Amino acid sequence: ACSGTTGGSSKVSVGIVLPTKDEPRWVQDEQRFKDALANSDYTTEILFSQGSSAKEKENVETLLNKGIQVLIIAPHDGAAAGAAVEAAKKEGVTVISYDRLITETDAVDYYVTFDSLAVGAAQGQYLLDSVKGTNVPLYLYAGASSDNNAFLFFEGAWKVLQPKIADGTFVIANSTEAEALKDKQELTRDELGKILGQVTTNWDPNEAKNKAQTHLTAAGADLKGDVAVLAPNDGTARSIADVFGTDSDISSFVITGQDAEKASVQYILDGKQSMTVFKDVRTLVADAMGMAIDILDKKTPTTTGSYNNGKVDVKAKQTNVIVVDKENVKKELIDSEYYKASEFKGL
Amino acid sequence: MTLINDLKTLISKNIRDYGMYIALLVIFLIFTILTNGLFISSRNISNLLDSAGYIAVLAVGVMLVIVIRHIDLSIGFLAGFLGAIAAILLMQYHLPVYIVLPIILILGTIAGLFTGFLVAKVGIPAFVATLAGWLIYRGAILQVTEKTGTIIVQNDAFNAIGNGYIPSIVQINGLHLLSLLIGVLGIILYNFSAVSTRRNKMKYNFEVVSKQIFILQLVFVSAIIAAITWILAGYNGFSWTVIIILLVVLVYHFLTTKTVMGRHIYAVGSNPEAAHLSGINVNKITLIVFGSMGLLSALSGILFTSRLQSATTTAGTLFELDAIAAAYVGGVSAAGGVGKVTGAIIGAIVMASLTSGMNLLGVGISYQYMIKGGVLALAVIFDVITRRKGN
Amino acid sequence: MTLINDLKTLISKNIRDYGMYIALLVIFLIFTILTNGLFISSRNISNLLDSAGYIAVLAVGVMLVIVIRHIDLSIGFLAGFLGAIAAILLMQYHLPVYIVLPIILILGTIAGLFTGFLVAKVGIPAFVATLAGWLIYRGAILQVTEKTGTIIVQNDAFNAIGNGYIPSIVQINGLHLLSLLIGVLGIILYNFSAVSTRRNKMKYNFEVVSKQIFILQLVFVSAIIAAITWILAGYNGFSWTVIIILLVVLVYHFLTTKTVMGRHIYAVGSNPEAAHLSGINVNKITLIVFGSMGLLSALSGILFTSRLQSATTTAGTLFELDAIAAAYVGGVSAAGGVGKVTGAIIGAIVMASLTSGMNLLGVGISYQYMIKGGVLALAVIFDVITRRKGN
């Protein structure tokens, strides 16, 4: 069958499915996607899956009903989205996996990405670069242990950090499971799962705060002083930073983040958060939309490489992530017009 | 015009039962108009029914639980957990589908019976017992998927349950033959049973509706079955999910309306003390209802896992609230003793239609939540008001 | 040894009331031993109480809702929604804290009254009415935070509510003077009121516990107050959150046990029909209880937003289940009419202690869920069994 078998005039050319409206990041994406097609003949519709793979599939089906030709999908769970995109593939729709790779299926045509492993690696590298001396206490935190992406971020960071843990630069302060695995660079899913089970924040700032408080209570004086904190994203980073900032035995701390949320940009300006991994959504949106328009215009999109998703090699266009800290925050976020200067104090 | 008058009294007498159907009709009409017919397209209806499947079976189960004055919050994560177990058995132990399915269904029944045991024998209020179950199954699903994360199911037979369609035999003018046959069969069976029931009643000299009304009723129901069949036949025909829903409806409808056990369930819901003194084993009925709930949770888990072709770590999250909402939209009463299988299914379809229609219209997710909340409230207000009048 | 015998009868008579305290004690002991004393450290206890705050106030509210045989599922997202509104008023409308707080509390009360209206006047079962509320507030919180995403609250006064401590006046040997004073005041007040109650009863020739037992009781409770004060004074002293919890407990304990309104709440819970016929306005009581629930939801939202110094788009998710679980662990009865304010608070602290202790021990998240589920089930089984005996 070919696309567009159903009637109706409300036809849409590009369908977009985003994971959840609960995280500001995807709300930003929504606006930028809308803007990207504003002055073309093509139309788009964006649906949110609210963290449910089932709703994701419903969304894809709805969009197929509206006769889309290209599907841009940021899966909630890359492994569970196979069924949804296979349905799209059957209709002859071109599937672009956006930001997160859909695995174990041949129904993905393109992948536009920041590369989740690279995000984690950037966080780990920043910690490495920022600390001085040896035996620096390292506090690890991760996203939800029910979220595949949380594993990818953590894995990326672990690969970078592990050699320095093994050689004594860092001492793990809050996870016995991680401590036990400190000599192993390539962790299995199972091993990662054990660590995440202990240091998960569930992506929830409140959970992160509880955990951070508990960990600082448990930590002896030798695990305080100048410390490093791996926080998975900006929401949790801020609440963890709040806790570390109020412990008098912590003389200084470096803490990571991700997403360049406005709130965290302010924290960075205020010196409360050290860095955030800025993923310039505009580039990603432009890449994805560029691809989509190429496909609609029957041109072949340009790609920069490929990723194996367990079944096939998916042609990919990769965008580099940018590490933002107090030094370059103005250049990367304000001068590039990602945010307005008026939105922040103390620039 | 006696016909019109007959119709009027019929409707006003049964407004509660018909309300739901009317609501569904109105929702269908509104969305069809707003989407220029897209909503009613073969494909959308087919997708909509499929997407309602795993909630619909849960709704049937929980409707009965509510009828006997209990509640079950654990069903969502139980379904998710059993779905994960199914995926593990299939992919890690490489068991064949025909062994995995019965195992899962049995496990579900056992889990349900255990809940029933806590409620009936130990005497824990169902709300708390199943809240504890909610926590436990939530932990359990994380536990079994910890090693692997999301488990992809690569088994065509299993995946067909949630994604496949019954074979068409022959495609006629783009229509699906076997589906058409099933529809025709359904119409014949319905008419036959309706006529024989009526004849039987007349033999006993019981009151029956007038002949005109009766024919109208036959034509109406036949037309609806025909329309649904026609719509579905225009896409891929009946999906396996729809067939499973139909089976569940038929079996449960029969069990609840025609059998002694069904009657006993409603008796227990209506007055547990009186049921006990009437020689009904209240504990047994409670166990049966929770056991059936577990069975249907397992079925829901299978449908869901198959539909996604994978078991995720968060599968089942908040299914229970969707199912309970569907049951209430379908007219079950919190006071116990009142509720219908068809109601629960219609409730689930109403909720799925809302999602589907609003998605087609591109309504923002925040409004979707609010509108669904509003519809749920309205449905129950309607129910409460008509019931009050009926008194 | 009459003392021992007196003690025995006292305990066996009140096992249900004491059970919770004993459970809390056991949990504290186990975790203290397993963590080599870390659990009982000033800092951990202080953090633990702070982290229990927003659930504890919800638990008190929902306990009363359960006492009058209803339930409220909407409280989590209502708290989240109101927290977001507070953040918006503070940061976008730049209103001062002393205006924002009353506005939010009033909004919460209005929302609660509206739920109460649906339940009491329209007659919708609370489960469904509040399930609809759940959906609606969930949509609402997404709606108001859509433009901005997470809203950071930069207002020291507001943030102190969830993070600050009462001023110490003077630090003595690292101990917090004002906190110590409050503790001492508490002990004096407790002893004074206990003695005067006893004297009063004796004046009426009512039965009282023996003098020895009475003194033992005084010493015991005083020691506990002293211990808690001492522990907290060793860190930063009483936090504002703890002060707020204490105030809520005092006010609600007083309202429920000493006032006419409080008695009417329990009368309605015990037998709504009889309450109506006794001239109690059941609708009014229902409205009051749901209104108070809304008020406490608002307070919970304020505590939570202040604690995180920001309003997130998912604030409030599943708070309702935590609060309801806490209320049940605290001994409220699903059959209505039975439940205590102190119980609800202890329940919330038990649940928070489990989280804190297991986090200290590095227990994996999947086991944490399962253990909490198990504890909830055990608590209710204990309650059911002791109640059965008590009859």
Place this chain on the structure above:
Amino acid sequence: MSEYILEMKQISKEFTGVKALDNVNFKVKKGEIHCLVGENGAGKSTLMKVLSGVYPYGTYEGEIVYEGKVQQFHKINDSVNTGIVIIYQELALFPDLTVYENIFTGNEIKQGALIDWNETIVEAKKMLEKVNLDVNPETLVKDLGVGKRQLIEIAKALSKDVKLLILDEPTAALNEDDSENLLKLLKELKKQGITCIMISHKLKEVITIADSATVIRDGQTIRTLDASKGEITENTIIKNMVGREIQDIYPKRVKNSHDEKVLELKNWSAYDQKLGRHVVKNANLHVKKGEIIGLAGLMGSGRTELALSIFGNAKAYKLQGDLLLDGMPKAFNHPSEAIKAGIAYVTEDRKGDGLFLLQDIKSNISAANLQRISANGVINENEEIKVADRYKTSLHIKATSLEQLVGKLSGGNQQKVSLGKWLFVGPKLLILDEPTRGIDVGAKFEIYTVMNKLIEEGMSILMISSELGEVLGMSDRVYVMGEGEIKGELPIENADQEKIMQLATQ
């Protein structure tokens, strides 16, 4: 001011479909005891609910003049504030609360905004004394029997500042002793100037106590009788109530008992684990085929418990002794087993544990014996309708159709449905627990007639009753229970009220 404290004029009240009151006029003189009598469903309770504001002003038509003023009661407290206090047919108590809390709920003793618990307890004790009830005020009400609860209701009413006291069948659940006490109490109250309206089906009481009596039939006032004119006699009341004369309250029958013992209990004891004591001790009793056995006794004497222990041990007591059915020893663990063996039990509290109020007449009648009208677990609905119709006709159940909800029927008709349900089981032993409680004379007569017909067909009946007249009028033999024991057995020829009371209070 007129001599009437209360005048209700042209009161009409309609429930959807039912005209419960149709232009009722009702006048009560100051300081009198005025009885309100009438068949079940005549509208007595409804009239009193209109008066007390349970059905608020505006939901009925007509006018209430109380103490010379036209009153509009919008809620119950409005009537209480004018001194009208009503004790309802369905007791309005809080099982989880203590006796003293129950007495003062809705009428708390306050000190400022607070409740003065100590004073409350002291006052509660006074009230309990007034009604001659000796219980600890700190007892939970759920631990008391139904009779004591009735007295607590009266104590509760007295605690309010009452001028017009209304009692809706206060003695229905009481034994003769307590009834007498209560009537004495009412006379005392009358001396204190309290006016009293009492609804009762016990005509003897009406005759002894009433200054005047109003008869209501089918929602209409029939006549007001005056005691001083000698109008209050059993015959006049009955004639006005049913619109015809009833010669004999108890239908005549021939004694037709056979020798086979249907049921025999030997050293039968039942221990209630929840209460932690024996509710039945060492009972020996037998019922022969075709007999009606009366089981008399005071409130709380354990008759209901005895019945429940026989009926499949429905409350899971620990049992001792032997139960023989047709000479065969039996041990039942569930009512279903007793039903199978041929025992049926019509409960005392038909609304609470007898009927499915939300279901229709047909489902109620078939509920205990669905097996009989089903094959392989599938119900034959036509058969069900036939069966239900049969009992509706033979028991004269007044209802619009078989599909009417049982909750909408009047008390007497509900009792008939309950009876029908158990007759359909086809038992050899029928246990009736207070079969005519709260039922009018007409319906009573019908039920007695049915009982006679049943024993003629060879059934045996064990009838628990607190109405001695009924026990003496219907039984072949009488057992008297007290404190869980069988205190004695009396053949009907030797039985009279004095002997029974003597045994019961032994």
